[in-house]
Amino acid sequence: MTVLLSQLHSSCFSDDPWPPQAMAEIVAMIGFVGRIAFENEEAAGLALAQGIGEECEILALGVVPARRRAGIGSALLAAIVGECRSRGARTLFLEVAEDNIPARALYAAHGFVQIGRRANYYRRRSGHADALVLRLLLST
Ligand SMILES: CC(C)(COP(=O)(O)OP(=O)(O)OC[C@H]1O[C@@H](n2cnc3c(N)ncnc32)[C@H](O)[C@@H]1OP(=O)(O)O)[C@@H](O)C(=O)NCCC(=O)NCCS
Incomplete structure (x- = not known):
């Protein structure tokens, strides 16, 4: 399973692939939540999250390039929200x-909604990009 997740993650995030060992550590984390989307029996996307107590965090959400803009990302996100x-x-x-x-x-x-910002969090070929910290309240 971790090899499949790693391959899928590499397809979705070609700039930042997570090797199988890193994926194995994520899957073993306390409170791990994961979903894989399949389209015509092929893995098309993944969502990885961790939930501890009243808080959940999405660690990765990606759809393979050929399957984008067809509602898969939205379905994966809804599945994670529902599970959390x-x-x-x-x-x-x-x-x-x-x-x-x-x-x-x-x-x-x-x-x-945006609740924070981490300056220069992501490396880019031409410098850095900020990370925006987003939050969804699940109780409303
Ligand atoms: C972000 C990502 C997961 C979206 O997945 P997706 O399956 O293409 O998304 P959906 O088809 O479910 O789109 C749902 C909505 O998101 C928005 N959206 C998705 N792709 C968009 C795009 N290229 N431009 C503008 N809006 C977009 C739209 O509001 C869309 O609704 P609509 O199609 O009715 O207009 C996908 O582009 C991806 O894997 N990107 C690379 C990995 C990544 O950056 N992950 C997020 C890390 S935080």
Whole structure:
């Protein structure tokens, strides 16, 4: 399973692949929540999160390039939100690069709001990009 997750993550995040060993550590974390989307029996996307107590955090959400803009990212996000809710979480956090327009649009459409910023958090070929910290209140 961790090899599949690692391959899928590499397809979705070609600039920052997570090797199988790193993926194995994530899957073994306390409160791990994961979903894989399949399309025509092929893995098309993944969502990885961790929930502890009243807080959940999305660690990765990605869809393979050929399957984007078909509702898979939205479905994965909804699945994670539902699972976190059912575990009793009240807030869901994530970080997204300020220059990641598709992801920011997806999260905004699901009701996430910005609550913070981490300067120069992501490395880019031409410098750095800030991370925006987003939050979704699950109790409302
Ligand atoms: C962000 C990502 C997960 C979206 O997945 P997706 O399956 O393409 O998203 P969906 O088809 O479910 O889109 C849902 C909504 O998100 C927004 N959205 C998605 N892609 C968009 C784009 N390229 N431009 C503008 N808005 C976009 C739209 O509001 C869209 O609704 P609409 O299609 O009705 O207009 C995908 O682009 C991806 O894997 N990117 C690379 C990895 C990544 O950056 N992950 C996020 C890390 S924080």
